[in-house]
Amino acid sequence: MNWLSLIVSLFLTGIAGYFIARIKPSLGAWIAMAASCAALLLVLLGGDALPGGPAWGLIRFEVTPLGWFFSLLIILVFSTNGIGSLAAKGRQHREPVYTMLYLFALAASLGVFAAENWLALFIFWEIAVWSSTFAIGLGNGRKGSVSYFGMSLLGSLMMLFAILAMGSAYQTFQIREALTTALQNPGPALMVFILMLGSSMVKLGIMPFHIWMPPAYTEAPDEFAPALAGGLSKLGAFTAFLVSAYLPISGFMGGSWRVKGLPALSYGLVLLASASIVFGTLMAIRQEDAKKLLAYSSAANGGYIIIGILMGTSMSVSGALVHLLAHALATTTAFSVLAVIVRQTGTSRMDALGGLAHRMPLTFLAFLTAILSLVGLPPMLGFVSKWLILQSLASQGLFLPAAAVVFGSIGSMLYAFRILSTVFLGQLKPRHRALQESSPGVLLSLAILSGATMGLGVYPSGLIQYTAKIEASLGMSETVQTAGLSIRGINGNLNALLIMGAFLIGMVIAGAIFFKAPRSRKVDLMDTYTAGEFIYSPELYHYGTQFAAPFERIYEKLPSISRVYAALASLTDDLGNLVKYLFFSPMPSRTALWISVVTILLIWGEVL
C-alpha cells in the first residue's frame, strides 16, 4: 500500500459511496465511516515510512514527518466524526452526495499533506475547498457556503500567485527546493512569504480573514461541522509550517530592522496573530450561539498556532504543532457534542439549553475535557501547548504577544466555561426532560477524542519526541527536548504526570467534601417565585440570556471587518450596475455612440 493508492481508493470509494447511498441512503454514513477508519488504520500502521507511490505526472507524493502528523490528525478527526455521525438521522447527512464530498475532502487533504510539489498541493487544496463548499451548502443557510468559498478562493488565489511566482522565477515547483532557492535569491521571496502566509491565515481564520468561520460553522450540516472545524481548517497551518521552516523571514530580511531580536516583519505578523487572539476572544464572549462562539474561539486559537510558527524556536514550533492537535481534538469533540444536542433539541442557542448534564452525563464529561483543553488547563493537551508557546514568548521577552496569549487564555475561561455551564449545567428546561444520552457510536467517538486529549495531556513525552522529529526533518538546528516524562523548558521542566497527580489529590478532596456535605434539594426550573419581574419562559431564567448585553455598547463602536467585505461586494455590484447602464443599454443608438467615441479615441491616440 502506498499514499497514491490510499488517496485514489478514497476518491473511488467516495464515488462508489454516492451510488450505493442513492440506492440505500443509510449505507452512506457507514461507507464514509468505514473508509476513513480504514485510512486511519493504514496511516497508523504504515507510519511516516509509508511510500509515496509511483508518480502520476505532476501528482507525486512524499510522506514527511510533518505531512504524516497532519494526515493522522485529519484522519483521526474524520474517522471519529464518521463513527459519531453514524446514528445521525439528519436530512443533509442522508444526502447520497454527502458521502462523496466527505471522502473527497478527506482524500484531498491527504493529498495536500503528502504532495511533493506545489502544483499537486494546490490541486488537492482546491479539491478540498470545493468539496467542502458543497458539503457546507447541504446545510441550512445561504451565507455560510458562499462566504467560505469566497474567502477560501481568496486564499488559494494568493497561494497560486506565490506558487507561480516561485515557479517562474526559479523554474521549480518542488516544495522544499522552491522555498530554499527563494531564500538564496530573494527576488520575490518577500511576496511569496506574505502571500503564502496570507493564504494560511485565511484557512485558519485569523483576523481579518475570519469572517467565513461563524456562518460556515453554524450553517454546515451538524455532522460536517466537526470535520470542518477540527480538520479542514488545519490545512492552512500545514503550508504555514512549510513556508516558515524553509523560507524563514530572518533568512531574507536578516539584517534589517529588528524588534526584540525578531525581524520587524515577523514581529508585525506576530502582533497581527495576537490581535486575532484578543479579537476572537472578545467576540466569542459576546455570542449567544454555541457554534458561533466556537467559531470565534477558533479564530483566537489560530492566533496561537501562527505565533508558534512565526517565532520559529524549537519550543514554539512544537507548541504550535501540539496546539494544532489539541485544538483539533477539542473542537471536534465540542462540535460533535453540539451536533448531538442540535439533533435532539433543534437549537444551538445557549439560552435555549441548560441542565443537559442531567440527561447526558457521559456526553457532558467529554465536553468537559474538550473545554478544559480549549482553555488550556491541566491535565489536558491544551495546557501543554500553551505552556510551550508561553515559554518561548517569555524567553524572547515578547511582552505584547505574551500579554495577548494570557488575555486569550483568561478570556477563554469566560467563554468556554460559559458554554459549558449554559448548555450542560443549571436547570433543565421542562421541554428537554425527554432528552437521551448520546448513541453508543457518538460516545465511542467522544471517548476516543477525549481519551486522546487527556492521555496526551498527561503523558505528552511521546508526542513531543515526534514533534522534535518533525523539527529535525524541517531542518531546524535545535529541537525540543524531553527528559524522561517531562518536557525541558527554559525556566523549568513540565512534568504533566506530576500535575495530574496534584490534580487528582484536589479531586479526591473535592469529592470527599461533595459526598460528605448535605445534598441540595432539586427544584424544578419554573418552581420558584419572582420578585418584581414576571418571568414567563424558561429562557428568561437562564443566565445566558442577553449575557453580553452590557458589553454590546462597547462592541458597537469596534470597527467591523465584515463591513469592509460587504462594502467591497457592494462596490462590485455598483460597478456592475454602472457597466450595465453604460454599455448594455437596449438602445442601439447608445451602442453606436460608444463605437464612435472609442473609434475616435483609438485613432486619435494612434495619430498623436
Add this chain to the structure above:
Amino acid sequence: MMNLNPVLTIALPLILAFTKIMYRRIANLFLIVGSLINIFVVMFLKEGQYLMGGYRPPFGIILQVDTYALYSLLVLNVLFAALMLLVTKKAENLTSSSLIALAALNGLILTGDLFNLFVFLEIATIAALILVSSIKKYHQAFNYMVAGAIGSTFYLLGLGLLYKQYGTLNMARMHELMAASPSGSAVAVILIFIGLAVEIKLMPFSSWAAGVLKNADEWIGPMIGAIYGGVMMIVVGRLFTDIFVMDAKVRLMLSLLTLITLVGGEAAAFQSRKVREVLLYSGVAQAGLEALLILNGYPAIGFILVLSNMTAKYVMFLLAGYMAEEAGGDDFDRLTGVFRSNPVHGFAFTVAGLSLAGLPLFFGFIVKLNLLYNLMLSHSYWLPALILSASLVEGIYMLRMILGLWRLPEGHRGGLQVRILGSSHRRKYAVYTISMVLSLALILFGLAPDNALSIARRARGADTDGKPLVLITMKGGIGQ
C-alpha cells in the same frame, strides 16, 4: 487515408440549405444528417492549402487547413451537430438558416482571404439574425442587426484601407507586406478590430449580446453565446496573430479595451441575479481575457481558453435555456433547488461552471494555470494579479449561482419540482447525453490535458514575440 477537400464543409451545408426548400417534410433530417456529415468531413481533412477555382494565391481565394483551423473546425462542428440533435419544432423553420450559419462559420475558420472573410462574416451575421428572431424579441434582434451592420462596416472600411495600402487581400501576402512596412496601417487595424469587437462581445460594443442572450432559449444560447462567440474569437486569433502586425502603442490601446471588458464583465456578472445574465456577462469578461491573450502574444493559451470556454458555456447555456423554459424564468429565487429534481443536469452544469471558474480537476484549471504561468514568465506580476482578482469575483458568483441551484428551498422537502424536459423522451436523453459527454470531457481533459496542450502549441506555434511558450502539463511538469 481519404483526403477530403475542406470546401465540402462550406458547400455541403449550403447545398443542403437550398435543397431543403423542396423537401420541407424531412427538414429535420437534412439538418441532422448535414451536420453529422460535416463532422465526418472534418475528421478526414488534411492540413494544407486548397486553391479555389485553380488560381494561384495571392490571386485566387484559398482555404487554409492548419492545425489551428482543423481543431477549431472539429470543436465547432461537433458542438453544432450536438445542438442539431436537439432539434425541435421551432427549429424546423430555421433549418436553412442553421445550415447557412454552419457553412459561414466553417468558412470563417478556413478562409485565407480577407475579403472572403468579410463575406462569411456577413452571411454568418444574417443567419444569426434569423435564428435570433426566433425568440420573438424583435427589438433585441434589431439591436443585433444594427450592431452587426456597424461592425461589418468597420471591418470593410479597415479592409479597404489595407487594400489601398498593400494591394492584396490574401492573408499570407498581407502579412508579408505588413511585416515589411507596417507604418500607416494602424488605423485600418483599429477599425478591423472594432468591427470584430462587436462580434466577440467586447465592451462597449456588446450591448446587443445582453439583449439577445438574456432571453435566449436552449437553442439560441449555445448557438450565439458559445459557438458564435467562440468562432469569432478564433477569427480574431487568426487575424491578430498570423496576419496583422501592430506596433506596441496600438497593442496597448486595444489591450486596454480588453482589460476594461474583463473587469466590467465580471462586475456585471457579479451583480446579476439571473442565470442567463450571469452566463452572458461572464462570457463578455472571458472574451476580454481571450482577446487580451491573443493581442499580447499568447495565442496558444488564448486558443485553448477559447475552446474550453466554448464547451463550458455551451453546456451552461443549453441547460439554462431549458431551465428557464420549464420554470418560466431564470432568476435565482425561482430556480432554487432545481437541480435536486434534475441531478444529472445539475452535475453537468456544475462541472462546466467549476471548469469556467478554473477549479482543479477540470480543464479550465489547466488553462488558467498555464495562462498565469506564461504571463509570469515574462516578469509581469500586475496582469496575473488583475486576472486572479477577476477570477476571484468570477469564482464567487459562479459558486453562488451553482449552490443556489442545488440548495433545497425552505419548506420544500423534495426540491423544486421542475422536471427539465419531462415531456419528450428523445429530447430528454439527447440533453442528458450531450451535457454529460461534454462535462465529462472537461473532467477528462482536466485530468489528462497533455494532448490538448500539445495541440494548442502545434496550432499556435511555440514561439511568438520571442516569448517561449512553456506549458505545465500533468505528465511531465514544466516543459518547453
